[in-house]
Each structure stands twice: as C-alpha cells, then as structure tokens.
Amino acid sequence: MTEQLRLLGMGMAVPDKVMANEDFEKIVDTSDAWIRERTGIRERRFIGEGSLTELAAEASRKAIARAGIAPEEIGLVICATATPERAVPATACMLQKKLRIPAGTPAFDINAACTGFIYAMAAAQAMLPAIRGKYALLIGAEEVSKILDMADRGTCVLFGDGAGAAVAGVTGKPGTRVRIFADGDEEALSCGGYGGEDRHLRMDGRKVFRFAVSRLEGEIRALEEETGIPVSGIDYVICHQANARILDHVRRKFGLPEEKLYVNLDRYGNTSAASIPIALAEMAERRMLAPGKRAFAVGFGAGLTWGSCYLEF
Numbered sequence: 001m002t003e004q005l006r007l008l009g010m011g012m013a014v015p016d017k018v019m020a021n022e023d024f025e026k027i028v029d030t031s032d033a034w035i036r037e038r039t040g041i042r043e044r045r046f047i048g049e050g051s052l053t054e055l056a057a058e059a060s061r062k063a064i065a066r067a068g069i070a071p072e073e074i075g076l077v078i079c080a081t082a083t084p085e086r087a088v089p090a091t092a093c094m095l096q097k098k099l100r101i102p103a104g105t106p107a108f109d110i111n112a113a114c115t116g117f118i119y120a121m122a123a124a125q126a127m128l129p130a131i132r133g134k135y136a137l138l139i140g141a142e143e144v145s146k147i148l149d150m151a152d153r154g155t156c157v158l159f160g161d162g163a164g165a166a167v168a169g170v171t172g173k174p175g176t177r178v179r180i181f182a183d184g185d186e187e188a189l190s191c192g193g194y195g196g197e198d199r200h201l202r203m204d205g206r207k208v209f210r211f212a213v214s215r216l217e218g219e220i221r222a223l224e225e226e227t228g229i230p231v232s233g234i235d236y237v238i239c240h241q242a243n244a245r246i247l248d249h250v251r252r253k254f255g256l257p258e259e260k261l262y263v264n265l266d267r268y269g270n271t272s273a274a275s276i277p278i279a280l281a282e283m284a285e286r287r288m289l290a291p292g293k294r295a296f297a298v299g300f301g302a303g304l305t306w307g308s309c310y311l312e313f
C-alpha cells in the first residue's frame with residue numbers, strides 16, 4: 001500500500017506584465033471575442049523583466065511559509081518545467097541556494113509538459129525515504145512566452161507564464177498512488193511540442209482537445225474506482241487549465257456544480273506545468289482547502305502525457 005502525501009502549504013507567483021486579449025489584436029489576426037468564446041481566456045501574464053527562477057523562488061517561499069516549516073526541513077526538491085531558464089543546471093538546483101535549502105538535498109527537474117506537477121507528485125511519492133521526517137518542495141514553473149511564435153494565432157493567444165509550489169509531507173496513512181502515463185507514438189508526437197529545428201511551440205489544437213476530454217473523463221472515473229469515492233462526494237476537481245470548453249465538458253459529463261470545478265484560466269491562460277499548483281495556491285488562499293477537504297487533480301499535455309491524483313487536506 002502506498003503512503004499518502006499531503007500538501008501542507010501552497011504558493012504562487014505570476015509576472016506583473018499583463019497581456020490582455022486586446023493586445024493580441026495588434027499582433028495577429030484575432031479578436032477578444034474569438035479568444036474568450038473559444039478558450040475562456042481574457043488575459044495572461046508574460047515574464048518581461050525578471051526570470052523564471054525568481055518567479056519559482058517567490059512561489060516556493062510562500063509555500064514554505066504557509067506550511068510553517070524551515071527550508072532546512074526540506075529533503076527533496078522537484079521542479080516540473082518544460083521551459084526552464086537554463087537546460088542545465090536544473091531549475092530545482094538553482095532554487096536550492098536561493099531558498100537556503102541545505103546542500104546535499106536531492107534536487108532535479110521533470111519535463112512532462114502540462115502534466116509536470118502530477119509527475120512531480122508521483123516522483124515524490126516514489127521517493128518517500130528521502131522525505132520521511134522531512135518535506136518535499138514540489139514546483140511547477142513555466143515561461144511559455146519565450147517559445148511562442150507570435151505570428152501563429154492558433155497558439156500564441158493560449159499560453160501564459162507563472163509558477164506554483166507546494167510543500168508535501170508524509171501522512172503515514174495508507175493512500176492511493178499518483179497515476180501517471182505517457183504515450184509517445186507518432187500520432188501523439190504530432191500533437192505538439194517545441195525544440196529541435198523549430199524553436200517555437202507547435203500544437204494541433206483539435207487533436208489535443210479530443211485527447212484532453214477523453215483523458216480527463218477516464219482519469220476521474222479511475223480515481224473514483226481507486227478511492228472508492230464517487231466524484232459527487234469529492235469537494236473539488238482541479239483540472240489542468242487549457243480551455244474553458246474542455247472544463248465545461250467535464251462539468252456537464254459529471255454533473256458537477258460550478259463551485260466544484262476550479263477555473264482560473266480566464267486570468268492566466270494555459271501555464272502548462274504551473275497551472276495545477278497555481279490553482280491549488282489560489283484555492284488555499286481563498287480558504288477553500290480546509291482540513292478534511294478532498295480533491296481530484298487531473299493533468300494532460302504534450303508527450304502525450306496525462307495523470308491524476310487524489311488529494312486530502
């Protein structure tokens with residue numbers, strides 16, 4: 001039986017620079033109405049000045065403070081990012097010194113695109129011996145703006161930058177595993193990505209949309225089965241924030257009342273691996289995650305990757 005991880009403190013940070021839909025009307029052939037109707041996004045943040053590592057550090061400091069622990073008590077640092085400031089050293093290592101986490105603490109990055117934070121949870125759960133008696137610092141941080149093709153209206157309006165972080169502890173209670181999956185077949189690879197010869201992010205929106213809807217549905221059903229709790233008995237479903245229409249589909253499919261499905265993509269767009277921890281941090285700030293509250297978190301993204309976990313606060 002797996003031991004349950006518990007998220008004890010959350011933090012988030014987004015850049016100051018707001019990019020409203022109207023700003024894109026000056027750059028590509030698009031409109032505020034199209035973006036709002038087809039995606040639900042009103043604005044997003046772009047890192048102008050400043051760095052992703054600084055943003056991740058700010059989110060982490062808040063998470064550590066809210067967990068009420070000292071940086072010395074952190075036994076593991078995992079940063080999920082597909083857009084690190086530098087490829088090497090890892091963002092997690094760059095954060096270590098900034099946050100005064102003791103030398104010798106294992107720290108590494110994970111790239112599972114938008115599913116990154118769920119992958120970080122799974123890695124932490126698999127590395128419990130490193131955390132026992134201590135805590136794990138899990139971060140999702142992205143600067144997607146730097147890989148956007150600002151001439152491609154099909155992608156440039158969708159994404160934003162940001163960072164979210166959580167301090168996780170071991171409860172000692174038996175729990176369910178964090179579910180992570182990937183499928184890198186040719187069809188999946190053609191759905192999107194960046195790097196290699198093309199430095200810009202490319203995405204087949206329609207394909208990813210269909211994939212997202214089917215995986216979200218599948219993961220919620222799988223979590224119901226693994227936890228024995230029907231989604232109707234769960235307080236919140238926290239999905240990767242990619243498109244309001246995807247979230248609406250999930251809401252309708254499971255008959256969820258609006259307050260159960262957290263939505264913030266209207267303000268941040270799709271922040272990839274940062275989207276779930278940013279949502280968690282906002283929910284915590286709004287006092288939605290009181291002790292005893294239960295949530296399903298579900299992510300999906302390029303790779304293709306997907307995954308989910310049950311959270312108990």
Ligand code: UT7
Pocket residue numbers: 029030031034035038039114153154155157204205206208209212242243270272300301302
């Ligand atoms: O985190 C990774 C996961 N990513 C996702 O989950 C993304 C999932 N996919 C989506 O969110 C949607 O597919 C998009 C928002 C990307 C696109 O929405 P859609 O309703 O699937 O639009 P579409 O791609 O079918 O395009 C419809 C039309 C096209 O014009 P024509 O060919 O019908 O004349 C596009 O060229 O909308 C056009 N279009 C735009 N028009 C105005 C595409 N982007 C824009 C735009 N402004 N920004």
